Every structure is written in C-alpha cells, then in structure tokens.
Amino acid sequence: MPHRRARTERVTLQDVADALGVSAITVSRALREPEKVSEDLRQRILNKIDEMGYVPDLAARALASRHSGVIGVLAPALTSHAHLGIMRGIEERVRTSDLRIQYASSRHDPEEEIRQIRLFLSQHPAGILLSGLQERDGTLDLLRTAPCPVVQIVDLHLTPVGMAIGTNHCHAAASAVRHLIACGYRRIGLLGGTRDVRSERRQEGYCLAMQEAGLTDSALVVSEDAPTSVQLGCQLLQRLRRQAPDVDCVFCQNDDLALGVLFEAQRLGLAVPELGICGYNDLGFAAYSQPPLTTVRVPRFEMGYRAIDLLIRVVNGETPPSMPVDLGYEVIQRGTTRPPAGTGAP
Structure with missing residues (x-):
C-alpha cells in the first residue's frame, strides 16, 4: 500500500516538483510567471497541485521574500456593477499566478480609505491596487512610502503615485x-x-x-x-x-x-x-x-486584468512602465438615441 502523507504534514513545492520529475524552480515559475513555461507543462503542474493539495505557505513566503503573496485591492464600492467588471479581470489574471487577492471597500469615505491602506501595508502585501482613489494628501503620503508596488486605476488627468492604468x-x-x-x-x-x-x-x-x-x-x-x-x-x-x-x-x-x-x-x-x-x-x-x-x-475587464498583470510583473522583477496606460473608451450608438445626422440610418 502506498504511503499516505499524515494529515499534519504539509505538501511542499518540492513535493510537487518531485512528483513530476521537474525542479521546484519550474513549479514556482509556472505559478508566478506562467508565460515562461509551456502550456502543457503548466497544466500538468496545476493538475498535480490540485491532486496533492498543495497550498502555498504565505507565512514562510513572507519571511523568504519579504511579502505575504497577497495583493490588496481597494475600491470605493465592491458591489457596484461597474466595479464587478474590474473584479472579473482581476480574478482572471490572478488565477494563473500563485498570488492571492484581498478586497476591501472605502465606501467613498477618505478616512476609511486611509485606514484600509494602512491595514494592507501592515500585512506586508506583494502589492496594492487602488480603484477610484480620493487623492487626499494623507493617502498619497502613505502610497509614496509604500514598500511594495502600487497600481492605480484612475482618471488619467491625475498624477498617480506608482503605476497607473485607466481612461480620461x-x-x-x-x-x-x-x-x-x-x-x-x-x-x-x-x-x-x-x-x-x-x-x-x-x-x-x-x-x-x-x-x-x-x-x-x-x-x-x-x-x-x-x-x-x-x-x-x-x-x-x-x-x-x-x-x-x-x-x-x-x-x-x-x-x-x-x-x-x-x-x-x-x-x-x-x-x-x-x-x-x-x-x-x-x-x-x-x-x-x-x-x-x-x-x-x-474596458473595465481589461482594466482589472492589466492592472493586476502590471503588479505581478513588477513583483516578479520586471521594470515598471514609465507612463500611465490609457485604455481609451468608445461611444456606443443604440436605440435610446436617434442616429447622427447624415449616417443614412433609418
């Protein structure tokens, strides 16, 4: 009968690597930088992780890498229809990494915004993503001294602290x-x-x-x-x-x-x-x-996806972009307005 790991023993990254006959670095890369391994190998690694029940040790990671492996996401309201599209983009991108998301809402309150950012920073996050920041001096001071990468989803007329993505x-x-x-x-x-x-x-x-x-x-x-x-x-x-x-x-x-x-x-x-x-x-x-x-x-989904992608890339050692990323917008003509003059529409 094959040996079954005792319930108190934790499955490690090395255990997953040994089971697949690859290096622990390869397993880590498949989780952190999936574009650097083949799709077939990445899927084999993900399947083996599910099979063996591997769970990242965030406390150990925090000691080894100086961050917890968690990205803090702060928004004015998590239940707004507009923000749900951003969240879907965030979730789609982060699921192929070994980082995780912790959400919080400021409820459009500048004081709560500062409190939540301080709470995130106290937990040694891998990064922080901010949507709809109120741009108060106290908040900006916190972000300027943050020991982790920061991405803002902003109106692009603002001068962000850290990386930025959004529209005008x-x-x-x-x-x-x-x-x-x-x-x-x-x-x-x-x-x-x-x-x-x-x-x-x-x-x-x-x-x-x-x-x-x-x-x-x-x-x-x-x-x-x-x-x-x-x-x-x-x-x-x-x-x-x-x-x-x-x-x-x-x-x-x-x-x-x-x-x-x-x-x-x-x-x-x-x-x-x-x-x-x-x-x-x-x-x-x-x-x-x-x-x-x-x-x-x-493009709310793309905003969330690309904002988290920026963070993950910087956490993994890439150089952050020097300019904000403008995702643009599009006016969509439908039935609640007349067509513009000269378009030939009925």
Missing part, C-alpha cells in the same frame, strides 16, 4: 455629448449621483461639450450625492423635467441611472428616442434593454 473620463463624456448633439439633440440634461473624481470629470466633459455648442444651461444639470441606482435615475428625471420641461435628451453618469430614466420615461408615456438617453460604462444589461441603451463603453 472628461474626454469620454465630452465625446458622448458631442455625439448626442450630432444626433440632433439640443436640450441635453446631465444626471449624476455620488460625487467622486470620475463623476466630477464626467460632468466637466459634459459642460465642455455643451459650452462649445453654446447650449449651456444650469437648469439642465441635476445631481444628488447618493449611490447611483435605477430608482435614483427615475427620481432625477422627474426633477429634471420640473426644472427644464423642454429637455430632449439625458446624459447619465452611469448605466444604472440611464436604465432608471428609461423606465421612468416609459411610465410617463414619453417616446424614446424622441427623448434621448445615454448612459456610461456599457454594463451587461445595456445592450438588452428595450430599446437598447446608447452608452460609453469603458
């Missing part, structure tokens, strides 16, 4: 509003919720495009410093129509609000796209609402 929300919003103007709309309202860097930059872009076209009117701007939701979108459209009864289009801070506007317009018997509606983020439901939602597509 002001440019994206301005492009969306110019698109709405090209569709023939003139009384374009703006609906917004929680005040953070991204929402402020989207409002800047809206104001820029409206000013360029000579269409600025403060009565067209309605916002409430509250978490965005479908319900809030319904309520803000009601307020907007009281302030500006002749509004003919609505640009929303995100798709949650836009879906609420669509529901409220249908409840009120308002014809869409005669009342135009544009969202932001291109969440999963946007293409399947009725009519489908015109929106701004931001």
